[in-house]
Amino acid sequence: MLNLIIDFANTIFQPLIDLGAAPMMFILLSLLAILMKVKVSKALEGGLKLAIALTGIGAVINILTGNFAPALQDFVKSTGIELTITDVGWAPLATITWGSAYTLFFLLILVIVNLVLLIMNKTDTLDIDIFNFWHLSIVGLLVIYYSDSLLIATLLVILLGVMKFINADIMKPTFNDLLDMPEHNPTTTTHMNFLLNPLIMLFDKIIDKLFPSLDKYDFDAAWLNEKIGFWGSKFAIGIYLGVFVGILGRQPVSGIFTLGFIGGVSLELFSTVGTWFIASMEPISQGITDFMSKKLKGRTFNIGIDWPFVAARPEMWAAANVLAPIMLIIALFLPGSKILPLGGIIAIGLTPALLVVCRGKILRMILIGIIMLPVFLWSGTAIAPFVTETAQSVGALPEGIAEGTLITHSTLEGPVEKFIAILVGKAGKSFSLDSILKALGSLVVYIGLFVWYIKEMKERNKKYEMSKQKQTI
Amino acid sequence: MIKILAACGAGINSSHQIKTAIENEMKKRKYDVSVDTIVVKDITQEIMNKYDIFTPISKMKFSFKIDIPVVEAGPILYRIPAMADPVYDELENIIRDLNK
Secondary structure (H helix, E strand, O other): OHHHHHHHHHHHHHHHHHOOHHHHHHHHHHHHHHHOOOOHHHHHHHHHHHHHHHHHHHHHHHHHHHHHHHHHHHHHHHHOOOOOEEEOOHHHHHHHHHOOHHHHHHHHHHHHHHHHHHHOOOOOEEEOOHHHHHHHHHHHHHHHHHHOOHHHHHHHHHHHHHHHHHHHHHHHHHHHHHHOOOOOOOEEOOOHHHHHHHHHHHHHHHHHHHOOOHHHHOOOHHHHHHHHHHHHOHHHHHHHHHHHHHHHOOOOHHHHHHHHHHHHHHHHHHHHHHHHHHHHOHHHHHHHHHHHHHHOOOOOOEEEOOHHHHHHOHHHHHHHHHHHHHHHHHHHHOOOOOEEOOOOOOOOOOHHHHHHHHOOOHHHHHHHHHHHHHHHHHHHHHHHHHHHHHHHHOOOOOOOOOOOOEEEOOOOOOHHHHHHHHHHHHHHHHOOHHHHHHHHHHHHHHHHHHHHHHHHHHHHHHHHHHHHHHHHO | OEEEEEEEOOOOOHHHHHHHHHHHHHHHOOOOEEEEEEEHHHOOHHHHOOOOEEEEOOOOOOOOOOOOOEOOOHHHHHOOHHHHHHHHHHHHHHHHHHHO
């Protein structure tokens, strides 16, 4: 019976898969949007934009790796520092993930999980940030990569999904505090980067114990950001890093310029193509939101959107600006990391979580950020083979690419979850006692830390509640 | 033509949603607007002065004073028309005042 279903699915899906990722996702995304009662022309617009974005990202990766990969090899030869993985930043990884049909499957599962939790009153957050479901999907894809098991991948995705909803609820009072939001403002976020909060909070508590007077030395973040100006913008950073690789890789002067400008253009183009690709999710996001709010008539809820509303706080940028050069230095000397930071060097996968936990205390944010950076670099290194292979399978990486060229994202949200996915995936593959114990052990520690964090956040929220009552008296 | 600057944390997702929504709605209301998007951290006084209205995703702190009208556009992102309408109404009022 099961075989029959699989055979049936294969006869339908195999021709689709054979078309390649861009045409397949065009068809699937459009169909899903139509199913969600989006107007046909809007649905097609979204599907086509996704196909264009997939194709466009492939072209930019090609420009970047085509120029950087040989230079990086020379860099390794002349410096002896083994940094062979190209850091392409978030946009290619998001695109590659949305190039997989599994992402649509995980999306449906998570929408159902969200609805069930809302109806059972286990969460107050309605997540409409459809685009960012890719962060959970890439964790699922990583499990599948190691284990070939969709079931295990789905279970881990659901577990992390539930944790994200709980986290979105518990952070809400902090958002109100940090951003001066009135009580009735429903904004919150389920973004993956905030799953790092528990680990950051652990170090925050250590700082409380060891250097309680650290915060006295905080500086004005807005002032620093203004001083940095355009020197911290995407194209400028691309140019520095290209020149850096060129000089240390002993390229001719013309080659150094070329690398600098290619770096600048690639970082700008990744963002530009990134906007197409977010636009492609517009129709289906509206469709899912309409569907969910119709199911939830009469229930009040917070609304989970993408994280950038917290970027109103200048500390987030000041920390990212200060951490960027530090990350480059760490990357050069950190054992076990092979990434040369480029596309992900402005660590927006890290600083929003620092902001939420440390509540804008800038020196703490920087200090804990420095401790977190190696975790990101190791995680980025660990997933590079998977990312590269997946990119090839969705056609975002040219077939004829030089042997040994790897791509990744240096500050991809959820670094800890990537390690867990790898351990769980390996356990699902071999089913050996050793691997299962490792996977379970890591899950126990991970969930334990999260439970402790939730308890601490409840304390924090109680204090918010108390200070509010004082004000009204 | 009224020039509006929309800002968010990445200059990619949220600010583009705000841009598309404002342009569509203001066209419906028969106003000629064009919206540019930007990353919060790249905003300078010089850039801000080129625009008529600033529509950030949430309340923002800068090292300089903002001289143009500011409309917080975050509610547009909830994708629920009843919540976005007050933002559009406020924008419409400001645009009318500007055209005087």
